[in-house]
Amino acid sequence: MKSEIYNKKAKLFKALSNPVRLEIIDFLADGEKCVCEIVEKLNYEQPHISKSLIKLKEAGLIQDKKVGLNVYYSLKTHCVSEFIRCIDVVENN
Amino acid sequence: MKSEIYNKKAKLFKALSNPVRLEIIDFLADGEKCVCEIVEKLNYEQPHISKSLIKLKEAGLIQDKKVGLNVYYSLKTHCVSEFIRCIDVVENN
DNA sequence: TGACAATATTCCAAAAGTGGAATATAATGT
DNA sequence: ACATTATATTCCACTTTTGGAATATTGTCA
Numbered sequence: 632m633k634s635e636i637y638n639k640k641a642k643l644f645k646a647l648s649n650p651v652r653l654e655i656i657d658f659l660a661d662g663e664k665c666v667c668e669i670v671e672k673l674n675y676e677q678p679h680i681s682k683s684l685i686k687l688k689e690a691g692l693i694q695d696k697k698v699g700l701n702v703y704y705s706l707k708t709h710c711v712s713e714f715i716r717c718i719d720v721v722e723n724n
Numbered sequence: 725m726k727s728e729i730y731n732k733k734a735k736l737f738k739a740l741s742n743p744v745r746l747e748i749i750d751f752l753a754d755g756e757k758c759v760c761e762i763v764e765k766l767n768y769e770q771p772h773i774s775k776s777l778i779k780l781k782e783a784g785l786i787q788d789k790k791v792g793l794n795v796y797y798s799l800k801t802h803c804v805s806e807f808i809r810c811i812d813v814v815e816n817n
Numbered sequence: 818t819g820a821c822a823a824t825a826t827t828c829c830a831a832a833a834g835t836g837g838a839a840t841a842t843a844a845t846g847t
Numbered sequence: 848a849c850a851t852t853a854t855a856t857t858c859c860a861c862t863t864t865t866g867g868a869a870t871a872t873t874g875t876c877a
Contacts, residue, residue, distance in 0.1 A: 637743035637744075637747050638743045640743070640746050640808060641740075641741050641743045641746055642741075643811060644740040644741035645738075647737040647741075648734050648737035648741045649734050649737075649864085649865085650727060650730035650731045650733070650734045651730075651865095651866090652734075653737070654730050657730075665823085665824095666825095667822095667823065670823095670824095676867060676868085677824075678824090678866085678867080678869090680824095681824060682825085682865095682866085684825095685825080685826095691811075699823090700822060700824080700873080701823065701824085702823080702824065702825095708811065710810035711807075713807075714807035714810075717801065717806070717807075718784075718801065718803050738833095738834090741834095744835095744836090758854095759854055759855095760853065760854085763853095763854095769836075769838085770853085770854075770855090771837080771838085771839090771840095771854090771855075772836055775835095777854095778855080790843095792844065793853045794844095795853080795854060818877105820875105820876090821874100821876085821877105822875085824871100824873075824874100825870100825871075825872065825873090826870080827868105827869085827871085828869085828870095829866105829867090829868090830865100830866105831864100831865080831866095832863100832864080832865070832866105833862105833863080833864070834861100834862080834863070834864080836860105836861095837858105837859095837860100838857105838858085839856105839858080840856080840858095841856065841857085842853100843853085844851100844852085844853085845853100846849100846850090846852105847850085
């Protein structure tokens with residue numbers, strides 16, 4: 632069913648429709664980071680960062696890797712930053 | 725301020741985080757359409773379509789052109805469909 | 818096993834989004 | 848001016864999202 636496709640895509644965009652999650656994406660563009668590094672970088676509570684990361688992961692945008700106590704997250708694609716760059720050129724408001 | 729940038733981008737993604745609005749974008753990829761054509765194509769009330777179009781326009785994703793009684797909407801960029809295509813390749817869940 | 822550090826989960830109130838119904842506005846023709 | 852058609856706006860109940868606080872889980876080391 633076609634509407635299911637749109638629902639799925641909408642979820643992906645929803646995952647990106649939050650400034651904290653976008654900032655995480657931006658930070659991860661620099662390379663793999665553990666949760667504690669992200670918490671330190673952004674000014675948010677650890678549980679909130681954790682929830683944000685899980686949302687991004689569920690959307691298929693990032694992946695995680697467990698190393699001892701730490702969990703490292705990294706981008707699965709650079710489409711997002713490319714998309715933002717493309718949009719930037721077009722925007723004029 | 726940097727957080728303002730993320731807020732602005734988040735609004736853009738928020739505009740795309742809805743199946744109806746994505747379907748509109750998809751339909752407009754085919755070329756300029758007036759509101760009545762979009763209402764006819766999608767199965768939603770005219771006021772809802774109208775609100776969706778305004779949201780997409782405010783996000784800078786589409787533009788409008790008034791011709792008599794009709795208002796024609798068209799894409800300002802094809803970044804969105806390109807982004808979706810890119811994401812499709814990566815997704816594996 | 819027990820203490821500790823890193824990350825995840827649950828709970829919750831406030832804020833924002835959703836989409837239908839009714840209504841308003843704007844442009845056209847008679 | 849009036850009727851008509853296309854589009855926009857307002858109102859509202861409902862659902863979802865947001866982000867902090869408290870708590871749970873998981874892995875490590877002594």
